[in-house]
Amino acid sequence: MAAKEKFAEPTYLECGFGELEYKVIKSEICCRCGTCEAFCPRIDHVENKPALVNYDPLCGLCFTYCPRTFLDMGAMESKLFGRTRNADEALGIYHKAVSAQAKPAQDKAQDGGVATALLVQALQSGMIDCAVITDRDGEWKTVARVATSAEEIRSAAGTKYTISNSVNAVSEALEKGYKKIGFVGTPCQIQGLRKVMLLDEPYQFGQDKIALLVGLFCMENFDYDALITGLVKGKFGLEPRDVARFEIKKGMFRVIDKTGKAHEVKIEETDEYTFPGCGPCFDFASELADVSVGSVGSGEGWSTILTRTDAGEKLYAATLAAGAVQEKAVSEKGLALAKRLAAGKVQRFEKKSVEMNVSGIIR
Ligand SMILES: Cc1cc2nc3c(=O)[nH]c(=O)nc-3n(C[C@H](O)[C@H](O)[C@H](O)COP(=O)(O)OP(=O)(O)OC[C@H]3O[C@@H](n4cnc5c(N)ncnc54)[C@H](O)[C@@H]3O)c2cc1C
Ligand code: SF4
Numbered sequence: 001m002a003a004k005e006k007f008a009e010p011t012y013l014e015c016g017f018g019e020l021e022y023k024v025i026k027s028e029i030c031c032r033c034g035t036c037e038a039f040c041p042r043i044d045h046v047e048n049k050p051a052l053v054n055y056d057p058l059c060g061l062c063f064t065y066c067p068r069t070f071l072d073m074g075a076m077e078s079k080l081f082g083r084t085r086n087a088d089e090a091l092g093i094y095h096k097a098v099s100a101q102a103k104p105a106q107d108k109a110q111d112g113g114v115a116t117a118l119l120v121q122a123l124q125s126g127m128i129d130c131a132v133i134t135d136r137d138g139e140w141k142t143v144a145r146v147a148t149s150a151e152e153i154r155s156a157a158g159t160k161y162t163i164s165n166s167v168n169a170v171s172e173a174l175e176k177g178y179k180k181i182g183f184v185g186t187p188c189q190i191q192g193l194r195k196v197m198l199l200d201e202p203y204q205f206g207q208d209k210i211a212l213l214v215g216l217f218c219m220e221n222f223d224y225d226a227l228i229t230g231l232v233k234g235k236f237g238l239e240p241r242d243v244a245r246f247e248i249k250k251g252m253f254r255v256i257d258k259t260g261k262a263h264e265v266k267i268e269e270t271d272e273y274t275f276p277g278c279g280p281c282f283d284f285a286s287e288l289a290d291v292s293v294g295s296v297g298s299g300e301g302w303s304t305i306l307t308r309t310d311a312g313e314k315l316y317a318a319t320l321a322a323g324a325v326q327e328k329a330v331s332e333k334g335l336a337l338a339k340r341l342a343a344g345k346v347q348r349f350e351k352k353s354v355e356m357n358v359s360g361i362i363r
């Protein structure tokens with residue numbers, strides 16, 4: 001399809017915040033990615049969700065870029081990769097799959113520290129001039145920030161297993177005048193940003209300044225209040241400030257306290273803390289990222305890397321060449337496990353889409 005004229009009428013003109021609220025927020029399929037809040041000055045984050053804080057011109061911007069209003073993965077893949085996936089590409093389209101680990105190993109990293117190493121390399125090589133990362137406060141509440149030094153990027157390493165409207169911080173990067181913005185985040189956050197970058201719509205708000213998307217693997221995420229009150233305080237008797245690390249390993253959700261003691265439950269027992277908007281989510285491996293990083297498929301202290309676009313491929317190669325990561329082959333067994341999890345997430349999406357009356361999302 002030919003690109004639209006720059007000043008052509010938007011496709012969803014007159015679909016304002018009311019439509020977004022009805023279709024996505026009130027129906028609880030909103031994943032709180034923060035895309036609508038980032039790019040519409042009339043939408044803010046109020047009481048943990050997007051809210052209209054000014055008059056609504058019904059311009060359709062929020063409806064257009066929300067990853068939950070509509071998403072045609074075939075169309076997105078065609079634009080990004082020049083083709084759609086084959087039936088056996090359960091992890092999406094990628095060039096190279098490998099296990100890698102940051103050198104030297106990073107204590108704070110969740111797995112191999114490769115997400116951090118890639119962003120640091122991108123910053124130091126000039127590919128990006130800032131990175132939007134998701135840090136946390138002393139109570140484990142997420143804080144998305146614009147990092148402009150390797151130290152700031154490194155200090156945000158580690159997984160926060162709670163929903164975060166991190167895309168919202170891209171607007172801060174734009175306001176500060178950054179021109180080559182890097183972003184790391186979950187598949188839903190990557191979907192929102194990739195829609196912003198790829199859709200042929202006439203809105204112009206600086207999306208050409210987004211230069212890099214590092215995606216994480218993600219099976220599910222948790223509601224902060226439910227997780228902290230129900231599990232951390234309720235079941236384990238811990239205060240969030242006493243938690244050193246959260247991790248999901250071998251079917252267990254584990255909370256490591258500052259004395260080094262592990263508190264754990266089976267992952268199936270954490271359903272009550274899961275964020276509802278994660279239900280209708282099919283994307284395990286950040287299929288629209290430039291490069292994806294996860295833990296499944298590689299051993300302890302290593303990350304599984306999928307390079308997808310030319311930009312992602314070049315960045316990973318440069319990080320390896322700079323000696324900031326070391327790599328080894330990813331095992332067939334590891335890749336097969338990642339594919340099974342990805343397929344399981346698609347099945348959950350199909351079931352939840354019926355239960356939650358989701359329409360317009362086509363895998
Ligand atoms: C909610 C969530 C669920 C995940 N589930 C899985 C899974 O099921 N299977 C799997 O293999 N991997 C999963 N991952 C990815 C895994 O936990 C690691 O993030 C990944 O392996 C990269 O490790 P690393 O050591 O290279 O990253 P690090 O070098 O430690 O860097 C991690 C980066 O993640 C970003 N980040 C942390 N928390 C969040 C958040 N809540 N939202 C957005 N960005 C964040 C930080 O900005 C940081 O830059 C999940 C990640 C998240 C955030
Ligand atoms: S899914 Fe993201 S873009 Fe859509 S309403 Fe929720 S926060 Fe906004």
Ligand code: SF4
Pocket residue numbers: 031186187188189218219220221277278279281282283
């Ligand atoms: S499961 Fe999906 S909706 Fe939930 S945080 Fe992960 S990518 Fe986002």
